[in-house]
Amino acid sequence: MSRIGVFICHCGENISRTVDVARVAAEVGKLPGVAFSTDYKYMCSDPGQTLLKKTIQDQKLSHVVVAACSPRMHERTFRKAVEAAGLNPFLCEMANIREHCSWVHENIEEATVKATEIVGMMVERVKKNRVLPTITVPVTKRSLVIGGGIAGIQAALDIADGGHEVILVEREPSIGGHMAQLSETFPTLDCSQCIMTPKMVDVANHPKITLYTYSEIELVEGYIGNFQITIRKKARSVDEDKCTGCGVCMTKCPIKKIPNKFDCNLGMRPAIYVPFPQAVPNTPVIDRDNCTKFKTGKCGLCQKVCGPGAVDYEQEDTLIVEPVGAIVVATGFDLYTIAEKPKGSPIKGYGEFGHGKIPDVIDGMTFERLASASGPTGGKILRPSDGKEPKQIVFIQCIGSRAREKGISYCSKVCCMYTAKHTMLYHHKVHDGQAYVFFMDARTPGKSYDEFWRRSIEEEEAVYIRGMVSRLYQKGKKIVVMGSDIAVGVQVEIEADMVVLATAIQPQAGADTLAQKLGISYDKYNFYSEAHAKLRPVECATAGIYLAGACQGPKDIPDTVSQASAAAAKVMALFSKDKLEREPIVARVKESACVGCFACKKVCAYGAIEEKEIRDRQGNLVKVVAYVNPGVCSGCGTCQATCPSKCVELDGYTDEQIVAMIEAL
Amino acid sequence: MHTEKPKNSFEPKIIAFVCTWCTYAGADLAGTSRMQYPSNVRVLKFPCTGRIDPVFILKAFQQGADGVLVSGCHPGDCHYIAGNFHARRRFAAFRKLLEFIGVDLNRLQFSWVSAAEGGKWVEVVTDLTERVRSMGPMVEFKELAMEEQWSGTIDTPELKEAYNQI
Ligand SMILES: Cc1cc2nc3c(=O)[nH]c(=O)nc-3n(C[C@H](O)[C@H](O)[C@H](O)COP(=O)(O)OP(=O)(O)OC[C@H]3O[C@@H](n4cnc5c(N)ncnc54)[C@H](O)[C@@H]3O)c2cc1C
Ligand code: SF4
Ligand code: SF4
Numbered sequence: 001m002s003r004i005g006v007f008i009c010h011c012g013e014n015i016s017r018t019v020d021v022a023r024v025a026a027e028v029g030k031l032p033g034v035a036f037s038t039d040y041k042y043m044c045s046d047p048g049q050t051l052l053k054k055t056i057q058d059q060k061l062s063h064v065v066v067a068a069c070s071p072r073m074h075e076r077t078f079r080k081a082v083e084a085a086g087l088n089p090f091l092c093e094m095a096n097i098r099e100h101c102s103w104v105h106e107n108i109e110e111a112t113v114k115a116t117e118i119v120g121m122m123v124e125r126v127k128k129n130r131v132l133p134t135i136t137v138p139v140t141k142r143s144l145v146i147g148g149g150i151a152g153i154q155a156a157l158d159i160a161d162g163g164h165e166v167i168l169v170e171r172e173p174s175i176g177g178h179m180a181q182l183s184e185t186f187p188t189l190d191c192s193q194c195i196m197t198p199k200m201v202d203v204a205n206h207p208k209i210t211l212y213t214y215s216e217i218e219l220v221e222g223y224i225g226n227f228q229i230t231i232r233k234k235a236r237s238v239d240e241d242k243c244t245g246c247g248v249c250m251t252k253c254p255i256k257k258i259p260n261k262f263d264c265n266l267g268m269r270p271a272i273y274v275p276f277p278q279a280v281p282n283t284p285v286i287d288r289d290n291c292t293k294f295k296t297g298k299c300g301l302c303q304k305v306c307g308p309g310a311v312d313y314e315q316e317d318t319l320i321v322e323p324v325g326a327i328v329v330a331t332g333f334d335l336y337t338i339a340e341k342p343k344g345s346p347i348k349g350y351g352e353f354g355h356g357k358i359p360d361v362i363d364g365m366t367f368e369r370l371a372s373a374s375g376p377t378g379g380k381i382l383r384p385s386d387g388k389e390p391k392q393i394v395f396i397q398c399i400g401s402r403a404r405e406k407g408i409s410y411c412s413k414v415c416c417m418y419t420a421k422h423t424m425l426y427h428h429k430v431h432d433g434q435a436y437v438f439f440m441d442a443r444t445p446g447k448s449y450d451e452f453w454r455r456s457i458e459e460e461e462a463v464y465i466r467g468m469v470s471r472l473y474q475k476g477k478k479i480v481v482m483g484s485d486i487a488v489g490v491q492v493e494i495e496a497d498m499v500v501l502a503t504a505i506q507p508q509a510g511a512d513t514l515a516q517k518l519g520i521s522y523d524k525y526n527f528y529s530e531a532h533a534k535l536r537p538v539e540c541a542t543a544g545i546y547l548a549g550a551c552q553g554p555k556d557i558p559d560t561v562s563q564a565s566a567a568a569a570k571v572m573a574l575f576s577k578d579k580l581e582r583e584p585i586v587a588r589v590k591e592s593a594c595v596g597c598f599a600c601k602k603v604c605a606y607g608a609i610e611e612k613e614i615r616d617r618q619g620n621l622v623k624v625v626a627y628v629n630p631g632v633c634s635g636c637g638t639c640q641a642t643c644p645s646k647c648v649e650l651d652g653y654t655d656e657q658i659v660a661m662i663e664a665l
Numbered sequence: 666m667h668t669e670k671p672k673n674s675f676e677p678k679i680i681a682f683v684c685t686w687c688t689y690a691g692a693d694l695a696g697t698s699r700m701q702y703p704s705n706v707r708v709l710k711f712p713c714t715g716r717i718d719p720v721f722i723l724k725a726f727q728q729g730a731d732g733v734l735v736s737g738c739h740p741g742d743c744h745y746i747a748g749n750f751h752a753r754r755r756f757a758a759f760r761k762l763l764e765f766i767g768v769d770l771n772r773l774q775f776s777w778v779s780a781a782e783g784g785k786w787v788e789v790v791t792d793l794t795e796r797v798r799s800m801g802p803m804v805e806f807k808e809l810a811m812e813e814q815w816s817g818t819i820d821t822p823e824l825k826e827a828y829n830q831i
Contacts, residue, residue, distance in 0.1 A: 070693045071710075072685075099696025100708055104787075110704040117707060512741075519744050521687065523781040541686060541780065542744065585712065603715070605746035636745035637716025641755065653716055661709055662724045665678065 002127050003035035005061040009043035009068035018102040018111040027116045031123050043068050049081040056085040063126040067095035067119045090132040095122040124664040128657045132584040139225040140325035141575045149177020151549025151564045152330035153199050158568030160208035167322050170213045174279035177332050183371035186421045187452040200280040220517050224544030225325045225580045235315040237286035242310035245282035249302035258290050264366040267376030272302045326544050326571045333550035336400040336504035353472050359385040361499045371425045381429050383498045390497030394481045395419045396469050397439040400504030408504050413554040415502035416443045420453045423462035435462045438469050505554040528552050538567045546570050585635035585652040587628045593647035594625040600639035600648050608632040677731035677797040679706040682717045687738035687779045694783035702787045703794040715748025719759040732772045732797035739777040
C-alpha cells in the first residue's frame, strides 16, 4: 500500500487567491493511498523544502505529489529535495495548479474543484510510478557556435579562453555579421571596424577555435553532452590552405560589376571576391553564378594568375561530422525589406515609402555603408542616384515595427538609437545639411542612451517631428515627404534629397529551418524562444542549446555581447562536469512479447531501435526482437504508441500511468 | 471577463492530451500571461504527441469525457524530429474509425499550439468547450461502459443478432 504525501502550495497568494488550498488538501487527504496532505505558503522556499523532506522521513512516505506551479518551473527542485530525503526522485510528481488553474480562472469554486481534480489525477498517476535509475552520460567538452556575428564571436572566444574547443560555423564567406558593416556605434561613436576586426582576428588565431566559413548546418543528431553535427562546407573554389590572400585573382578577374551584398549593393565586386578587405578568413570565394568559367567553361584567368595554385574549379561541397557537447545559436538578424515581399512572408505593407522604386530612399544599413570610411564612397554621404551630397535628409523611424496591422507588433529596439547616430554622422560630414526625423516615440533606455539621443537634437541640430509620414513621392530630383507633426498639430512637407528608412529587425532567412534541425522552439516571427523569459533567458528549452544575440529578439551590441558571454558561461558550467545525469525517460522492450515486426524501428527518428537476436543455450536463433539503445533514445514514446503488440514501454509515461490518470476523472 | 452562465447548464468535461514542449508550454504561457478560459479542461502531459495512443482517447470518452483535445507542436517543429507527423497519420486513420462507429467528430479536436502561442491555447480550449457544451453530454460511450460493467443486458436487436452469431 502506498503512503502518498500531498503538498499544496499557496505560492504566496498566486494560488491561494483563487484556489481554496485548505479544502483541496482536505479533499485529496481522503483519497485511498494518501497518508498525508497539507498546504503551505511557499513549497519551493527553504522551509518548504525542509517540510517536504522532514515529512517524507517522519511519515515514511512512499510517493509525493507537490501541487504548485508548472513542472517546467520546479520539477527539478522538488525531485532533488525528494532524493535528498532518500526517495527515488521519480516517485515525485507535480500537479500544475498555478499556470493551468489559479492564474487562468477567477471563480473560486470552479478553480478549487479543478485543482482538486488535477491533484487527484496526479495522485493516481504517482501510485503507478516506478523507481527509475538515473542515467549518466559522458560530456563531450567541445562546443558548436552557429553564426559568426558579434554574438557568435564573443561566445566562441569566451568558451575557447575557458579552455574548451569551439567549432564556429558561419554561412557567409567571412565572419563579422552586421557589426562589420556598421560605421560608428552608439552610444560612444567608436568605429565599428576598429573594435570588431581585432576580435575577428582573435577568432582566426585562437588555437582552440576551428572556423568553418561559407558553411551551413546540415544535420543535428544526439542530445545534450553528445551531439553529432554534420556541417556542409560549400565549395569555395579556392583552397584555403594554399591561398595566401594576395588578392591578385580579384584584380585580374574580368567580371567586375557584381553588386556587393556587404555594401548593400552600392559597391561592386568581381566574381572571385572577399566580401570586404578585412574579411576573416581572407580567402576569396568564387561566386559560381556569375563566373564566366562556370557559366561557359572559358576564362580561367584567376587560376592562371594565382601564384600558389590555390584556385580549384573542381572543388566540391564537403560534409564534415563534428561531435560536440553544447550548441550556441547566434544567427542574428536581417532587415525587413519593404522593397519586395519575400515569398511566403506573412508581413504586409511592402512597396511603401518608395523603397526599391526611388533610388534615394535607402534603409539604415545602406546609410551605415555610406558613412563607413571603408565603404563604397569612402565615408562620404552621397546619394545613390547621382552621387551628389544630400543637403536635406529625412529619417523615418518604425518602418514595419510596431505596426500590428501589417504583421509586426514588436519594437525593433535599436532604430531610435541608430537614427540618432545617423543624424550625428550626417551632421559631422555635411556641415550645411539639415536632418529631419519622423518618429512615434524615442525609446532610449540604456546606459548613456538618452543623453546620446538628446545630443543629436541639442548639439547636432536634428529636427525631430513626432508623427508618421503619410505620403512620399519623387518630384524631379527631390523626394517630397508629407506627414503630420502631431505635437504641434500641423501638416509638414519636406523636399528631401535623400530618405533613410529605419526598417524592422527580423530573424535571418532560414531561421525556422535551422530551428527545426536543432529541435528548438521559435515564435511567430521566427525569433528563437528562450526557456524562461526572465530566469533562463539564454537557454533553449532543449537541453544543451543556448541562444546569443539578435536571433532571440532585436538587440544592440552591448546586450548581444552580454548574452553571448552568458551563453558561454552556461556552456562552461556544463563542461565543468565529466558526466551528466540525464532523465531516465527511455523506452524499453518486453522481449518475451515482441514479435519482431519492427514497426517501432520505422518510426524512431533517432535510430535508437536495433535488432537483437535471442538464442537458446545451444546457440540456435530463437527470434529477433527489438532493442532500444538507451543512450540514443530521446524518450518521445512514438514507438510505444506504434507497437501493435504493446510491448514497448516508455519509462515515466507507461500506459498504466496514463490510464490511471484518465480513470481518476 | 467572466460571463454569467445559466444555472444548471451542462458543464462538459474536456480532456486535453498535449505534448510537453509546445502545447503544455503554450498553456503555461497563457497562465503566466493571466489569460482567462473555461475551467472545464484537464491536461495530460506527454513527451510528444507521438506517444499518444488512440486508445487513450477512447478511454477518455469511456470515462466520461465529453470532448477530447489532442495538441502538439506545429508540423516541422517537433522536439523529437517527427513524432507529430506519426501522430498526425495515426489520428487521421483513427478519426475515420471513430466516424465509422458513429462518434461525432466535433467532440474531438486536433490542433497545433506552440510554446509561444498562449493566446491560441485559450482560443482552442474556449472554442472546444463552447462547442461541446452546445452539443450536450456524450452518452454513447458511457452506455458502453455500463454494458461492460453489467455485461449481460443486450437489448438492441442488432446486438442480439451479433451475440447469437458468436
Ligand atoms: C542600421 C543598423 C545600425 C546599428 N547600429 C548599432 C550601433 O551603433 N550600436 C549598437 O550597439 N548596435 C547597433 N545595431 C545593432 C547591431 O547590429 C546588432 O546588435 C548586432 O549586429 C547583433 O549581432 P548578432 O551577432 O546577434 O547578429 P548578426 O550581426 O546578424 O550576425 C549573425 C551571423 O550569423 C550568420 N548566420 C545566419 N544564419 C546562419 C546559419 N543558418 N548558419 C550559419 N551562419 C548563419 C550570419 O551570416 C551572420 O554572420 C545596428 C543595427 C542596424 C540594423
Ligand atoms: S586564390 Fe591565389 S590569387 Fe587569389 S588571393 Fe588566394 S593566393 Fe592570391
Ligand atoms: S521513445 Fe522509441 S521512438 Fe522515441 S526515441 Fe526512444 S526508441 Fe525512438
